[in-house]
Amino acid sequence: MTGFTVDQAITRAHRDEWARLVADLRRRFGDLDVAEEATAEAFAAAAERWPRQGVPPNPGGWLATTAARKAIDWLRRESQRDAKHQAARIVYDDAPPEPTGPVEDDRLRLVFTCCHPALAMDARVALTLRLLGGLTVAEIARAFLVQETAMARRLTRAKAKIKAARIPYRVPSAGDIRERLAGVLAVVYLIFNEGYLAGEGDDPVRVDLTDQAIQLGRLLRTLLPGDGEVAGLLALMLLTDARRPARVSPTGELVTLDEQDRGAWDRTLIAEGNALVRERIAAVAAGGDPAGHYQLLAAINAVHDEAASARDTNWSAIVALYGRMALIDPSPIVRLNRAVAVAEVDGPGAGLAEIDRLAEVLDGYHAFHAARADLLRRLGHDNEARMAYDRAIALAGNPAERAFLFRRRAQLAG
Known part of the structure; x- marks a missing residue:
């Protein structure tokens, strides 16, 4: 963290460590409230101590240790668990690891847990955005186009539902993954969107969130290499993120697609995204499942990225693609874009x-x-x-x- 101010160090640590800490604490202590509260308290402790004591050499390790201690304290206060047993786990870390199954990453395991079928779809997405992405309630509310107070109630109800239904934190089976995939993809895409054009704050683009979403997309692609919507979502994020260098002017103003310097676009990301789009087109032509929402959005963005200039854009193709999308997703947003x-x-x-x-x-x-x-x-x-x-x-x-x-x-x- 050399060269960073304390505030910058805390912001960077939040970006790098929030999801990891919540997922790890959820796995170790088995409670979403404990994981979220302990992680939040650890960052609050950092905000209090680091300005006086200096940023530790290993901020992530400091936060992990502090969060674990906060979790033990929280459990003791609430009398929900045997605190001595939990303390032994954190000190010696010799408890048998949970089987990893098809999902190796704690963050993805947390996503699938939060996207349990017992929860309504909007609750699955909102809860995972909070616990995995560390988004504020206000940011999530903006993504859902609802009031902040309504979103706060939704999150509270979702966590209460998980507790009441005793939804386990376990490695999803192959069947569970298929069942929960739509909610997982929605989570990843909303995280990406909040990063690509942040709803609030001083930074118009939050690279931490876009990078996290793309990383999760790559992990999903590794997990389900034959799924068209997984490939479509990854392609969509790559093709969109490729334009990020030209998205905001040096004076901090949004630059619309027709005014962007296309020479600044990341051609490596475009090539990777286009390869995924071509792969899905070939799969559909060979008799595979029809293109879904994310595959169609990826194809639309491929049309934009292939145009040498705004006037060269094949808008007729884009209208046709949005027309196909409206058949499977006749939402107001799709109709607006069309x-x-x-x-x-x-x-x-x-x-x-x-x-x-x-x-x-x-x-x-x-x-x-x-x-x-x-x-x-x-x-x-x-x-x-x-x-x-x-x-x-x-x-x-x-x-x-x-x-x-x-x-x-x-x-x-x-």
Whole structure:
């Protein structure tokens, strides 16, 4: 940690160690509340002590030891376990290891535990985002487009459900993995999205989260090499992350796809992502399962990344791909993205007509108002565009995105 301030050291340790600590404590002590509380208390202790005592040579080891001690203290206070037995485990670490089965990584094992079928899908995703990704309740609420208080209640109910149903922390069998895979993929993608354009905070891009999501995607790919949606999700994240170097300007403003310097894109990631897309196309053509949500999103991003410039983008292909996606996922977000593509093919008026049909369900979503503002601007309806930009700015939490929206609004006539 040489060269880092204390705050930077704590932030980096949180990025590197949060998920590992929660997963390890969950495995060792068998309780999600214990794991989360002890990990949070360990970071609170670091925030208190490191400014006075200095950052330890091995921050991860310091946090692991502190978190384990906090877990023992927590269990003693709550009288939930035999504290002496747990203390012996932490001191000697000689308890027989749990069988690893098909999942070798503690973090993935934690994901599959949180994605148990006894939980509702939204609860599985939210709980895993909190325990694995260390996202705040506010960040998770933004990902779900719900109020923070509602998300806090959802997380509490999810953990209570796990405890009441006595859902075990165990290595999933092959059947369990298949059953829980949809929730796992949703977790990984939401973590990636929160990193790629952070909902709040000073950093518009949180590389820790995007890197973690890609790492989990690679692990899933190793675990299930023949699954099309696993390959599709990994391809999607690689093709999207390849554009990250051009995503934010030196002044901290979001750079839209049509304005990005395509020479700054990571061609190695693009090649890897395109190879996965081609693999899935060949598999479907050979009689495999039809392309799913993530495979179609990956194909859309491959079209973007293959275009030498924005004007060379094959928007008709993108409209067709979103049309296929709407058949399997007719969500408002998919319909919004298709409307944006329609505007590129049939003109901003056609796109605006489709977007306006989503006003009731997406009124609280900043990207809806931003897309609507852009089409109104292109149509010359500056007064309406200004109101749409104002609404988008009020809802956007990312500083780079807000800077872009402010600039676009300032360019309107009058």
